[in-house]
Amino acid sequence: MAQAAPDVVPAASESTRGGLMLINVLQGGVTNDQPPDLTQLDGEFGTMFRRVLNILQQFGSGALNGIIYSLPNLWNSLMEDPLKTGAMVCAFVALGAFFPPGAMLLGAGMMAWSIYQTGGDPYKLGQLLGEQALFAGLGFGGAKLFGKLKGARGAKGKPVSGSDIHTVNPNLAKPQTIKLSSIDDQVSWLTKNVPDLNAEQARLLLAEAHSRKSSVVFGGSRIRGNWKQGSDLDVGFGGLSPAQARKVLKKAGAIEGGVPLEQTLIVPGNETKIIPKIDTPEGFFQRSGQRVVPDPRAGESFIPSGSVTVNPDGTIVIRPPGS
Numbered sequence: 001m002a003q004a005a006p007d008v009v010p011a012a013s014e015s016t017r018g019g020l021m022l023i024n025v026l027q028g029g030v031t032n033d034q035p036p037d038l039t040q041l042d043g044e045f046g047t048m049f050r051r052v053l054n055i056l057q058q059f060g061s062g063a064l065n066g067i068i069y070s071l072p073n074l075w076n077s078l079m080e081d082p083l084k085t086g087a088m089v090c091a092f093v094a095l096g097a098f099f100p101p102g103a104m105l106l107g108a109g110m111m112a113w114s115i116y117q118t119g120g121d122p123y124k125l126g127q128l129l130g131e132q133a134l135f136a137g138l139g140f141g142g143a144k145l146f147g148k149l150k151g152a153r154g155a156k157g158k159p160v161s162g163s164d165i166h167t168v169n170p171n172l173a174k175p176q177t178i179k180l181s182s183i184d185d186q187v188s189w190l191t192k193n194v195p196d197l198n199a200e201q202a203r204l205l206l207a208e209a210h211s212r213k214s215s216v217v218f219g220g221s222r223i224r225g226n227w228k229q230g231s232d233l234d235v236g237f238g239g240l241s242p243a244q245a246r247k248v249l250k251k252a253g254a255i256e257g258g259v260p261l262e263q264t265l266i267v268p269g270n271e272t273k274i275i276p277k278i279d280t281p282e283g284f285f286q287r288s289g290q291r292v293v294p295d296p297r298a299g300e301s302f303i304p305s306g307s308v309t310v311n312p313d314g315t316i317v318i319r320p321p322g323s
Helices: 014-026 038-068 070-080 082-098 100-118 122-151 183-193 199-210 242-253
Strands: 176-179 216-219 234-237 307-310 315-319
Touching: 038 122, 070 082, 183 199, 183 307, 199 216, 199 242, 234 242
Parallel strands: none
Antiparallel strands: 176 315, 216 234, 216 307, 307 315
């Protein structure tokens, strides 16, 4: 007569044992070397899921409550302690306007403090974070408002209208095309008309680009004319890849005594998180708008600079802002 097979419980794998012991902790149990019975696996996960769902429900309810009552609470705080509350509101607006990363750091700090204050209670945590959403909105609004106000003013604080967006460099004020046959003449013209551009830098940029049948396009504040000491010179290339442009800019930027070069790769087809796709360098230098996060100057407005293009055939094309 055949003997009955003994009841054997398969050994749990290390990962299963670890998972089941984690479930024990979530349920408030004490773990030891013996995991729960494998036959209870579905029930244990169901319990854990309900616990997580309950936590999320409490957090969401608290957050909704905090958002709904944030304005009344802010008003009450202003009535009770106008100096302290007003200072907090102004701090968020000012940080959002002048230093957006600072507003983000302050928000993160307040979030950490909220977690500490509530002791991890999901409802209270959601409520505090919901209230703080108002201050985050104030900071964001401050950045947007300041950016618009700043964009409506010129380099010297004067209002800027569409007709006032122009270069202050008289040699670059009108659209024109100049033909200079030799690279020496091109370098000489550039060093006279592009502030602080080193002759060695100009020659290297032209030689590297023209050898690849690419134009060199200069733009930015040094072309517009409202540059400051230490301002970068923006340089684009009409026919280089991003990798080629990076190498050329690195070489030219390393030349001793040269002007600082902006390292943004202003070449056709390139785009980043803060720069929409570039069709041409000349088009890039005609853009206007508002800087966005993660740009350190997020919230600031920018206007066209115009451009100077030096082509491989020796022609120099000047395109003032708006042309």
